[in-house]
Amino acid sequence: MTNHQTSRRRFLAGLGAAGTAALLSGCVTSGSSGKSASGGAVTLQSNLSAPQAKAAMEDLVAAYVKKGTGEVSLNTVAAETFRTQLPTYLTSANPPDVYTWYPGSVADAYARKDLLLDLGEVWESPELAGYSKALNSLCTATSGKKVFVPTTSYWWGMFYRKSHFAKWGVSEPKSWDDFLDLCDKLKSKGISPIGLGAGGNTAWVASAWFDYLNIRINGADYHRGLLAGEHRFDDPEVRKVFDRWQEVLPYFDPDGTAVAFQDASTSMLNGRSGMMLIGTFFADAAPKDALDDIDFFRFPVIDPKVPLAEEAPTDGYFAGARTGRHDEVIDLMRYLGTAEAQEIYIKGSSGTVLPCHPDAGDAGTPLVVKGRAHIEEAAEITQFFNRDSSDALQPTADNALTRFIAEPKSIGSILTTWQRDAEKIWNA
Amino acid sequence: MATVHTPSAPRRRRLATAGFHLGAGTLAVLWLLPIALVLVTSVRSFDDIAAHGLGSRPHSFTLGNFAQAWVDGGQQRALINSLLVTVPTVLVTLALAAMAAFALSRYELPFRRSLLLLMLGGNLLPPQILLIPVSKLSELMGVYDTLPALIGVQIGFGVGFYVFVLHGFMRAIPPEIQQAAVVDGAGPWQIFWRIILPLTRPALAALSALSFTWIFNDLLWAITVLRSDTKMPITAALIGLQGQYVSMWNVIAAGSVIAAAPTVAVFLRFQRHFVAGLNLGAVK
Numbered sequence: 001m002t003n004h005q006t007s008r009r010r011f012l013a014g015l016g017a018a019g020t021a022a023l024l025s026g027c028v029t030s031g032s033s034g035k036s037a038s039g040g041a042v043t044l045q046s047n048l049s050a051p052q053a054k055a056a057m058e059d060l061v062a063a064y065v066k067k068g069t070g071e072v073s074l075n076t077v078a079a080e081t082f083r084t085q086l087p088t089y090l091t092s093a094n095p096p097d098v099y100t101w102y103p104g105s106v107a108d109a110y111a112r113k114d115l116l117l118d119l120g121e122v123w124e125s126p127e128l129a130g131y132s133k134a135l136n137s138l139c140t141a142t143s144g145k146k147v148f149v150p151t152t153s154y155w156w157g158m159f160y161r162k163s164h165f166a167k168w169g170v171s172e173p174k175s176w177d178d179f180l181d182l183c184d185k186l187k188s189k190g191i192s193p194i195g196l197g198a199g200g201n202t203a204w205v206a207s208a209w210f211d212y213l214n215i216r217i218n219g220a221d222y223h224r225g226l227l228a229g230e231h232r233f234d235d236p237e238v239r240k241v242f243d244r245w246q247e248v249l250p251y252f253d254p255d256g257t258a259v260a261f262q263d264a265s266t267s268m269l270n271g272r273s274g275m276m277l278i279g280t281f282f283a284d285a286a287p288k289d290a291l292d293d294i295d296f297f298r299f300p301v302i303d304p305k306v307p308l309a310e311e312a313p314t315d316g317y318f319a320g321a322r323t324g325r326h327d328e329v330i331d332l333m334r335y336l337g338t339a340e341a342q343e344i345y346i347k348g349s350s351g352t353v354l355p356c357h358p359d360a361g362d363a364g365t366p367l368v369v370k371g372r373a374h375i376e377e378a379a380e381i382t383q384f385f386n387r388d389s390s391d392a393l394q395p396t397a398d399n400a401l402t403r404f405i406a407e408p409k410s411i412g413s414i415l416t417t418w419q420r421d422a423e424k425i426w427n428a
Numbered sequence: 429m430a431t432v433h434t435p436s437a438p439r440r441r442r443l444a445t446a447g448f449h450l451g452a453g454t455l456a457v458l459w460l461l462p463i464a465l466v467l468v469t470s471v472r473s474f475d476d477i478a479a480h481g482l483g484s485r486p487h488s489f490t491l492g493n494f495a496q497a498w499v500d501g502g503q504q505r506a507l508i509n510s511l512l513v514t515v516p517t518v519l520v521t522l523a524l525a526a527m528a529a530f531a532l533s534r535y536e537l538p539f540r541r542s543l544l545l546l547m548l549g550g551n552l553l554p555p556q557i558l559l560i561p562v563s564k565l566s567e568l569m570g571v572y573d574t575l576p577a578l579i580g581v582q583i584g585f586g587v588g589f590y591v592f593v594l595h596g597f598m599r600a601i602p603p604e605i606q607q608a609a610v611v612d613g614a615g616p617w618q619i620f621w622r623i624i625l626p627l628t629r630p631a632l633a634a635l636s637a638l639s640f641t642w643i644f645n646d647l648l649w650a651i652t653v654l655r656s657d658t659k660m661p662i663t664a665a666l667i668g669l670q671g672q673y674v675s676m677w678n679v680i681a682a683g684s685v686i687a688a689a690p691t692v693a694v695f696l697r698f699q700r701h702f703v704a705g706l707n708l709g710a711v712k
Contacts, residue, residue, distance in 0.1 A: 050670075051500040053672075075658075077651075080670070084651075092563075092572070094567070263481060270479070282673070284671065290478075
């Protein structure tokens with residue numbers, strides 16, 4: 001029996017020792033992490049996890065560190081992880097300082113919760129003085145504070161392969177009727193005129209069609225108002241959007257809602273479909289030898305009285321309000337806003353993005369030069385469905401549009417459902 | 429009908445065997461097809477996939493994808509992190525669970541039934557509802573974004589299930605063995621270490637293979653308590669290979685092969701125990 005007692009006691013003592021050790025190590029780690037909250041390197045949380053974009057970010061950070069005004073530690077996490085964890089990052093006790101994200105209503109939603117740092121000082125610097133008025137208002141929160149530094153944007157358009165269009169004997173359409181003719185011609189040759197790619201986990205691609213038809217028919221102002229909940233999805237204006245869409249729906253690739261956009265772009269590049277309304281990021285999915293053969297045209301104008309608007313989502317950075325390194329963050333943000341920084345990033349990345357700084361050079365390829373002119377001609381710029389509203393509203397659009405493509409006849413009930421789902425999100 | 433035209437028994441048996449092999453063979457091929465697709469994709473070049481599509485016949489062969497996933501994708505660091513988390517977690521969880529199961533199954537402890545039910549109940553709780561509490565708690569304790577935090581969480585969530593399984597196994601060991609040991613003067617520690625634990629080895633081996641797979645393949649807890657890319661395990665590094673818009677399937681496939689290798693190795697090593705352990709607690 002004595003044997004039993006001692007062994008138990010010894011065991012308990014061992015447990016206690018182990019527990020104390022764990023506690024002590026806990027104190028040590030908390031002590032060290034508490035210290036790093038102010039001073040030291042600025043942490044830059046990045047969602048650019050694709051190998052090439054990640055390397056471009058590393059170049060950018062190295063260039064900043066070389067300047068000698070501050071230290072940065074770059075922390076790259078997967079885009080999907082970043083998206084779901086961003087609210088946690090911003091509200092955590094020891095948050096990262098600077099984040100890659102989107103301006104406009106997405107940033108404003110965080111600004112209204114007082115989670116973003118006021119970047120007014122950054123915008124006062126001469127480097128950002130030349131930024132367009134549209135970018136200025138895009139980066140201003142409802143409170144009037146500047147909360148965002150934009151760095152690059154990309155654009156959406158009808159992309160096609162020049163060699164295929166030449167082979168089929170067709171050319172870029174100028175008006176909506178031209179566009180329908182083009183679709184008709186392609187269809188008669190046995191080609192699916194319009195590729196979509198709203199299958200798999202990229203249902204959001206279909207929203208580009210909704211956005212574009214809406215800004216062509218009802219204008220960008222109405223579009224933003226609609227996404228903000230000032231108008232209703234079952235209004236007659238929205239109905240007109242779908243009436244137009246029904247005119248082109250027969251020309252959509254029947255696989256449109258079955259394959260993801262990356263497979264749809266392969267189809268387009270192989271000539272199984274004629275063209276695709278897509279953002280320039282799709283070029284990353286093209287083989288290198290096809291890049292020079294890719295061209296695009298403007299989404300056809302439907303009503304010339306509506307001011308010309310284009311979708312050109314802007315990317316950039318904001319900073320968490322709880323940062324302990326205010327001055328260092330401002331210095332980094334100032335650098336990110338310079339032409340030099342944007343050129344370094346563009347050089348390292350796949351080069352299909354446009355810089356926000358008016359004096360910064362782009363990649364210089366014919367496609368990018370055309371894209372820059374394409375955006376400069378536009379009177380209004382919209383971001384994209386989820387960026388002009390919220391990530392929460394995007395699934396309601398995905399559901400409604402996927403259903404519309406499958407059963408265009410029941411558009412009435414689809415729009416009623418959409419409005420009901422959207423109200424739940426607006427009122428949440 | 430069968431009684432009228434009965435073919436000779438050997439012939440019938442041969443037909444049945446052929447049917448079985450045909451059916452099972454088809455199933456096995458269907459089962460292996462996705463794995464084969466991943467393996468083939470992992471040695472194709474990106475331009476090949478972009479030009480011909482993922483489902484096409486391969487036109488290229490390269491091993492560069494593995495290097496890209498290993499170096500650019502940060503899988504080397506991530507694999508070390510994964511092992512740093514998984515190995516201690518498996519050892520500590522099984523040690524704790526074996527001790528708890530021993531006490532609960534071999535001694536008349538008060539409330540042991542409620543304790544077991546509590547552990548089972550904890551397992552039925554979906555982990556998703558605990559994500560925010562766990563993240564906030566780890567922050568409060570100052571261990572957020574450290575590997576020990578992840579180890580702690582994994583131990584906490586695993587131990588209940590292992591106790592439950594091991595309890596069922598240890599209960600089936602005849603009490604006479606223990607009584608004989610007591611007569612020979614063994615204390616509980618000796619009984620546990622020298623008698624019960626060796627008898628539980630098949631169960632422990634099966635559970636260690638299972639828990640290794642589970643913890644190694646976990647992503648949810650990792651991204652809940654970790655933030656730095658240098659601390660992320662292999663699963664997080666794997667989704668990091670996906671771009672914001674465009675995914676390089678060849679590199680992702682190569683990364684998946686790398687990420688699957690350790691679990692496959694563990695499974696092969698413990699295969700015998702694993703199959704034997706599947707009927708754990710089935711016969712009580």
